[in-house]
Amino acid sequence: MxxxxxxxxxxxxxxxxxxxxxxxxxxAPQMPVHPYETMDRSLRAGMARVTQGMSPYAAANAWFDWMAHLSTAPGRQMELVEQAGKSAFKLATYAAQQFQEGTEPPFKPKPEDHRYAHPTWGKPPYNLLQQTFLATQDWWDHATCCIPGAQKHSTDRVDFMVRQLLDIMSPSNSALLNPEILEKARETHGMSYKAGMKNLFNDIKDTLLAEPTAPSTQFKxxxxxxxxxxxxxxxxxxxxxxxxxxxxxxxxxxxxxxxxxxxxxxxxxxxxxxxxxxxxxxxxxxxxxxxxxxxxxxxxxxxxxxxxxxxxxxxxxxxxxxxxxxxxxxxxxxxxxxxxxxxxxxxxxxxxxxxxxxxxxxxxxxxxxEAGELMLFLDESQVAFLEDMMWDQGYLDHRQMAGTFQALRSEDLIWTRAVHRYLMGLEEVEADISVWNADSTRMPYKMHSQYLRGLFMENRLTAGRxxxxxxxxxxxxxxxxxxxxxxxxxxxxxxxxxxxxxxxxxxxxxxxxxxxxxxxxxxxxxxxxxxxxxxxxxxxxxxxxxxxxxxxxxxxxxxxxxxxxxxxxxxxxxxxxxxxxxxxxxxxxxxxxxxxxxxxxxxxx
Structure with missing residues (x-):
């Protein structure tokens, strides 16, 4: 069959x-939908397709909330200037003492960040690139934390968006600055770049054509x-x-x-x-x-x-x-x-x-x-944006859901994967759980809207409603x-x-x-x-x-x-x-x- x-x-x-x-x-019985409302929803649904369901209004509100309250907190601004000075001094001291035995780098990657695990990142000049990036990341963690008057949801969302931007600029993503990429290119006499471009072309083609992942030959x-x-x-x-x-x-x-x-x-x-x-x-x-x-x-x-x-x-x-x-x-x-x-x-x-x-x-x-970082994607503006997209499609697509989950751990699920696949030409090791992960599903519009609003946003189940x-x-x-x-x-x-x-x-x-x-x-x-x-x-x-x-x-x-x-x-x-x-x-x-x-x-x- x-x-x-x-x-x-x-x-x-x-x-x-x-x-x-x-x-x-x-x-109550559903009232007929007015044509003007249909026009508005269609427009928002088109915008949502471009942004993969992310509301630009929610992002703008978070930035405005953070900047407005930071602008009226001169003490907090002075603290951040002082923090930047301390970080610069630590970097300069480390640069001067890096050749002395026992010198420890002042900034450490977060426990879940494995981009700098290769031992060459601890040697010049790569160690200074790594430490500069980690110092910048550390400063922004302080800058988006504890702004008097700002909503925590806003500062958390700004922190998340800054983290995505910093991940893009990480030296680990550069073919000229990442020692792992350069080492692989030397070992393969440059063929790793060719293999990576082939992987990139195939993935772009699959995305544009919306083709499902080909069935695994090893796991059926x-x-x-x-x-x-x-x-x-x-x-x-x-x-x-x-x-x-x-x-x-x-x-x-x-x-x-x-x-x-x-x-x-x-x-x-x-x-x-x-x-x-x-x-x-x-x-x-x-x-x-x-x-x-x-x-x-x-x-x-x-x-x-x-x-x-x-x-x-x-x-x-x-x-x-x-x-x-x-x-x-x-x-x-x-x-x-x-x-x-x-x-x-x-x-x-x-x-x-x-x-x-x-x-x-x-x-x-x-x-x-306390639903974790998924709450960063949920407020009235964001849910309304998702609802319009689902209303237009009839469901929430698996690609749109996958993008959200990957963004929560972008350093591993997006950038490390991209470096390995496109810049080093490495094929992903096939495993049963990775085959399952690629076999994702959709969710019906009305059910998912009720789930997001009634449970996630309004927390009705434990609120007695x-x-x-x-x-x-x-x-x-x-x-x-x-x-x-x-x-x-x-x-x-x-x-x-x-x-x-x-x-x-x-x-x-x-x-x-x-x-x-x-x-x-x-x-x-x-x-x-x-x-x-x-x-x-x-x-x-x-x-x-x-x-x-x-x-x-x-x-x-x-x-x-x-x-x-x-x-x-x-x-x-x-x-x-x-x-x-x-x-x-x-x-x-x-x-x-x-x-x-x-x-x-x-x-x-």
Missing amino acids: NASSVKPSRNTLPAVTPAPWSDQTPS VGEDLACTPGQVIYRNELLELIQYSPQTETVHSEPILIVPAWIMKYYILDLSPHNSMINYLVGQGFTVFAISWINPSADMSDFTLDDYRLQGVMAAVNAVSDVMPDKKIHACGYCLGGTILSITAATMARDGDERFGSVTLLATQVDFT FAVDGRVIALKDIKAPLFVVGTEKDHIAPWHSVYKTALFTDSDLTFVLTSGGHNGGIVSEPGHAHRHYRIGQRDAGAFYTDPDSWLAKHESKDGSWWTEWNTWLKATQSSQPTVVPPQMGAPDKGLVPLAPAPGTYIYIR
């Missing part, structure tokens, strides 16, 4: 009517990736539900349902067999079900956040209950999947639905007051035990923000802080080198402990947090320990195998 020809279709379960999504009451979906055996047993417009084949003679009596984020293909949790979380769970004797979200097209622009709850999570819960009736379900959500799972769990708890035996949240935010079916829900209603995982270097869902799940829930909660970032910290299989984690448990109803105090009280352990989760999942099983594996699907209820895993939606681009 040609996967690209697969179209979403309802199957097995009855259609559901989306519930209203609002503060307290059902949404369904063969090397997403290859845990199973069957799609249910399909609707939004998802395919996969039931995985048992790998043990008996299985634990209660199933696991995995809810991945719809911003990514689900197989981040089913990469190569050795680091597949799904394969690991099945091998531990669990019956595992996983949602594979469709990659939405423009004709799905009106799908709402509540559609993802009803036709997504609840449809999957109902199907799992049909396959394994009267059994508690252990639900696991990752990233945005964890957020919609939290909303679903709170709604089920409010309505007396007790089918969840436990809830696991991986790198998931339920409170967005998020309503489902016209009634507010509360996370503290969830009585099932919780297992929450944050990652130390997460720039998408910072662990302090993930930890705040403990502030808004009352049930038994186990929190894990693991090494790595948003993806690498979750894909942390047993045997993975240099991994560590911390784990702690809070009894139901216990007093709250702030994240920094929690960190101080829990020692780091070497190894994978997966083993801790496996033990915890087994302990939360409420039925008899092991049973004969259930049948595939529920034929008597219309749930029959439709396609072998990984299904068909995973191939839709």
